[in-house]
Amino acid sequence: xxxxxxxxxxxxxxxxxxxxxxxxxxxxxxxxxxxxxxxxxxxxxxxxxxxxxxxxxxxxxxxxxxxxxxxxxxxxxxxxxxxxxxxxxxxxxxxxxxxxxxxx
Amino acid sequence: xxxxxxxxxxxxxxxxxxxxxxxxxxxxxxxxxxxxxxxxxxxxxxxxxxxxxxxxxxxxxxxxxxxxxxxxxxxxxxxxxxxxxxxxxxxxxxxxxxxxxxxx
DNA sequence: GTGTCAAATCGTGATATCGCGATGTCACGA
DNA sequence: TCGTGACATCGCGATATCACGATTTGACAC
Numbered sequence: 001x002x003x004x005x006x007x008x009x010x011x012x013x014x015x016x017x018x019x020x021x022x023x024x025x026x027x028x029x030x031x032x033x034x035x036x037x038x039x040x041x042x043x044x045x046x047x048x049x050x051x052x053x054x055x056x057x058x059x060x061x062x063x064x065x066x067x068x069x070x071x072x073x074x075x076x077x078x079x080x081x082x083x084x085x086x087x088x089x090x091x092x093x094x095x096x097x098x099x100x101x102x103x104x
Numbered sequence: 105x106x107x108x109x110x111x112x113x114x115x116x117x118x119x120x121x122x123x124x125x126x127x128x129x130x131x132x133x134x135x136x137x138x139x140x141x142x143x144x145x146x147x148x149x150x151x152x153x154x155x156x157x158x159x160x161x162x163x164x165x166x167x168x169x170x171x172x173x174x175x176x177x178x179x180x181x182x183x184x185x186x187x188x189x190x191x192x193x194x195x196x197x198x199x200x201x202x203x204x205x206x207x208x
Numbered sequence: 209g210t211g212t213c214a215a216a217t218c219g220t221g222a223t224a225t226c227g228c229g230a231t232g233t234c235a236c237g238a
Numbered sequence: 239t240c241g242t243g244a245c246a247t248c249g250c251g252a253t254a255t256c257a258c259g260a261t262t263t264g265a266c267a268c
Binding site: 151152153163164166167168171183185186187188 | 243244245246247248
């Protein structure tokens with residue numbers, strides 16, 4: 001399993017260095033805590049509008065937040081029709097945890 | 105052992121979200137890789153000027169970087185006379201590693 | 209097609225970070 | 239006491255991030 005590069009580490013830390021983005025990643029651990037949706041959250045992820053509602057930010061801000069998390073490879077986006085669903089990328093998150101104490 | 109608060113997590117991630125600061129924390133794992141000093145690095149930490157030299161930044165920038173890491177509780181400063189020595193705070197770093205995958 | 213809703217992108221002012229030189233503060237030695 | 243060296247802080251312009259409303263794109267229903 002490939003390790004994270006320094007650039008990947010920095011962008012992941014930057015993404016987590018914001019209280020709302022950090023909270024969102026925590027919320028996504030339990031996708032079923034969000035309102036129900038056509039496709040279950042633990043399969044495809046949580047719909048953006050539900051994330052937006054809980055974070056209490058505008059649509060554009062919510063979209064930006066998720067784009068930042070996605071660029072850092074911390075979440076995976078699954079688009080179904082008009083809906084974007086986001087779920088955690090446990091692979092990257094685990095590698096990040098290993099990096100701390102290892103490389104860092 | 106007390107866990108890190110959300111604010112502490114955010115400020116730690118912010119501090120690590122910069123390539124130079126991230127590199128510095130890695131360098132401090134081996135204090136003896138720096139030039140020799142009166143008091144050994146693995147006891148009191150590395151003198152600021154050595155960090156500055158390796159990071160190749162101005163004195164004020166180096167001081168700011170270390171202040172940021174210190175505010176995030178990622179390093180500990182030991183002042184001896186005129187010299188500020190910095191070493192890793194393994195306690196916080198370990199707690200940060202545990203937080204990922206746990207809270208996060 | 210037309211309208212509508214979801215989401216991404218654009219454009220923005222406000223705010224924060226970056227990195228530096230200049231200045232201030234403190235410890236030491238002559 | 240005066241100078242010097244080490245470090246922190248201040249003040250600054252440059253740049254990036256933040257959060258939003260407005261606009262655009264794309265998917266769907268009719």
